[in-house]
Amino acid sequence: MPDLPAPGPTGVRIAGDRYQWLWAWQGCVTALRDAALRTPNPVVGVGVEADQAGNLDDVVLYRARPPHTYAQVKYTADAATPVNETYLFTPSTSGGTSLLKKITQSWQRLTADGAPVDLALISNRAPDPADPLVSLRDPRTQTLMPKAGQQGPRSAKGRARSRWAANAGTDEEQLLDLLRVLRFDIARDVSHLHEHLQLLMFAAGLRPDAAAVQAGADWVARQVINGQRTLSLAQITDAVQTLALTAGPNRAVVSIATLKPDPMADDADYAIDWADRFEGDTAYSKCRPKAPATWAQLQEEIEAAPHRLPPGTAAVAVTGSLRLAPAFLTGTAFRMVTGADLAVLQRGQLWSSTEPYDTVLAPARETHAIDAGQDLAVAIAVATDPTADVLKFLQDRQLPVSRLLVLRPPAGAKDNSIPDAATANALAIGIRDALRTASHGASRIHLFQACPMGLALLLGHRWNRLRPTVVYEHVATEDLYEAAFTVDA
Incomplete structure (x- = not known):
């Protein structure tokens, strides 16, 4: 296979949007499957760039009752920027707030009334194995806890907690509360996402071929272009019928x-x-x-x-x-x-x-x-x-x-x-x-x-x-x- 040229800014932006639409379509398939299996607390709608979600608005899974899932989806065209302190602490390109602080502020707003939440940073970036806290991620839960909260203030973990809290604009106790509900769903490249989506669609009784995955993501993109920020279960069900995606039972x-x-x-x-x-x-x-x-x-x-x-x-x-x-x-x-x-x-x-x-x-x-x-x-x-x-x-x-x-x-x-x-x-x-x-x-x-x-x-x-x-x-x-x-x- 010949070497490909590096993508330009427009190509990266389109690929990033595509990555987000795939994640949103995965939420739609989850809603269909939850309804068919009568899941106790099913996903009943999917938000895309949702209102009232702050910077955790890229994909939102609304359940029958809290906790809802609020996700920030971050795509990169190469492996030059792993998830670590530098990545999380760096101000935005316009000189604005860091990603960690944005997530913290959104979490504080979403939990102001005491409602539980499920938060996720989703990215194809890999974790930095040398980072004192990110390297502690538990692959079973995708969170940094409980290891991030262990050891005293003078340890490498303790000093890292202090830096994270300062950058987030909070104290260490609140930081640990955030890290208990913030999942680092990272190293999820596009091929892995495609494979998971095909399997999930297969389980949901939908066609699992690549064209069906593409059709679902394209449908999400059209809804966003048309100003639809919340996709209901009824809309998702109608889309499956219109796109002729049904292939069998759930x-x-x-x-x-x-x-x-x-x-x-x-x-x-x-x-x-x-x-x-x-x-x-x-x-x-x-x-x-x-x-x-x-x-x-x-x-x-x-x-x-x-x-x-x-x-x-x-x-x-x-x-x-x-x-x-x-x-x-x-x-x-x-x-x-x-x-x-x-x-x-x-x-x-x-x-x-x-x-x-x-x-x-x-x-x-x-x-x-x-x-x-x-x-x-x-x-x-x-x-x-x-x-x-x-x-x-x-x-x-x-x-x-x-x-x-x-x-x-x-x-x-x-x-x-x-x-x-x-x-x-x-x-x-x-x-x-x-x-x-x-x-x-x-x-x-x-x-x-x-x-x-x-x-x-x-x-x-x-x-x-x-x-x-x-x-x-x-x-x-x-x-x-x-x-x-x-x-x-």
Whole structure:
């Protein structure tokens, strides 16, 4: 990709506006989702450059009752200015008040009647790891407290508190009160915001494609241009219909992160975060749990998911970074026979278990005799062909299997063999039906998968009237595979 020239002032201003409209549209999607899920204190409207919000007016989430969320959105075209004292203390370009003082004054005005508030500084700027207070940010709450309030006045933290209070025009006690409700939602670049928005729209039953995200942000921009500073739930609902963004039901979210953190974790109805409990330094190298964590513990947490969702939940969105064995297990936890409607984003496409298809796609079959027992080994060869590795593993481990059955799409294994959700559902049913016959007389099935994650999820979703199944995960060691889960079928 060729180097791009530095953007000019107009380009930076347009990009900054765009960043703000995306955040406002995210608030609109949150309002839709809150209404559908009957959230106890839902977002009922979104303010953009709202009146009466002082300098925290860029995006406001109005809830049924306080605390409302007031956000200052700050965009930068480069990484030259991290969030630190210098950034927060510097007067505006016109020589006016610093950002910290503006936030403090707005907070004082908003809380003058004693109402609670939720405040946020939102930016694609990164935190400065050398800053005595900003470096204390808790990623779970995005606030600087409680660490910012610890240690005495002569400590580095204490001296920083004194400087912050002086710049804010308040005392340290009030400063700490502000820092308890001020979230530093920072290092949120545009690509991260897009990813989160697509996932949130997917969960809200909207089209999750890039064009749909663009349409939502453009709608917000038009409302602002037309002088609309508050977007009501009714207006947002009408916009979704006018823009033809509806794609399905609003879904409860199950977030399962085994490779990297999931942007939807905070919005999920049930979240499992194992990103730090898997071996490997990168998302690409993480294959299995890191001791003392075990596959059995992960299985217990995944199988608990249906019981952690609101009563009567049928439509479920699965988000996060899953390897194939956990994806298959998640599908079995929400099996079709329970009435669940399971969906996942696969390379930007919505793959739902209810996607209609014309006919069942019967897989091509290949059998390799093993003659070492009564079990059946099965290799799902869709994205690539794992036959050689599976045969070597079966021989090295001397598993008690009679034969290896390799199942492929009719056109063979290749990385684009499953173009859409309809094909994935048709093939998942074809594989299941083939195994109902092939597993007669087998004690167990040993399952090895080389397929899209979405297909593994949909296959587990339909895994019924089969034999108990040992699900294997491909690991980056000489062992090639490792038994991850055993599921009843």
